[in-house]
Amino acid sequence: MTTKSLRLDEAHQLTRLLFRVVDRAQEDFREVVAEEGLTPPLARMVLMLEQPQPMRELADHLRCDASNITGLTDRLATRDFVERVPSEDRRIKLVTLTDRGRLLRSGLVARVAEGSTVMRRLSDDQRATLRPLLEAMLIDG
Amino acid sequence: MTTKSLRLDEAHQLTRLLFRVVDRAQEDFREVVAEEGLTPPLARMVLMLEQPQPMRELADHLRCDASNITGLTDRLATRDFVERVPSEDRRIKLVTLTDRGRLLRSGLVARVAEGSTVMRRLSDDQRATLRPLLEAMLIDG
DNA sequence: AAAGATCCTTGATGTAGTCAAGGGTCGAGG
């Protein structure tokens, strides 16, 4: 019983710790993408566009309603970062990066990786230790 | 040069991995608090109210504008989870859990700790390994 | 050819967040 409540307490602490890391990581992300004038949802969408994607696909991956994608796409399109390209199946529209969008995306990719202060604080050894733990946390689902 | 680009690539991968964990953790949180009829911002506020807090304090900790706290407090107040209690300094209002709010909060604390599927996937050993890494990621500001 | 499914958009609605402005309160200096 002592053992058990101790374990529970440890679990709570570790969870809190994880949440703080989560917060920090998001904040880092937000700051980085804000430098490019983007909000996190817009940036995530841009990052997902290495290849042109059907809007439906984007909705599935971002786990949101399809109608939401319409709005995000509109906002990116008015800034000339993406355009809607018709697909063979004419129901489907492929969201495609413009030249300007590709430039934006490559900048984002670099900055996001470098800008994660959370990761920068770890040594190479620590990173190597971390990787399998992160992978374990994602098993299934 | 090969070494360096390899390191960069590893960093990218690790960052992506971290982001997936972050996503998963948030999703877990959202599901758990949704069971209590709360959105994440409302839940975070409730969790912060172990003791009554000046609204200003809440704004600082949640890193948002003070006016935002007014809205969140309103929403929690109409559901009778919190109330505004005057402080000695009459400029300050203390957001305080009602009885119903305290009940809600203790339920949340338990569920959040247990509901983090991300953490449940780790063994005790893995958790022990993880902790110092998380701590390292948070060093300073 | 008709029925049903799929894709995207639109309109309505609610939450969350920001900023600017303003009223109430406190504290310090004249």
Place this chain on the structure above:
DNA sequence: CCTCGACCCTTGACTACATCAAGGATCTTT
């Protein structure tokens, strides 16, 4: 004492996200 500046909270206007319900266009299946 009293005024000025600082601080706290609220309001109003605005934007971004997100959901749902409904609808038009297109494909697929029967």
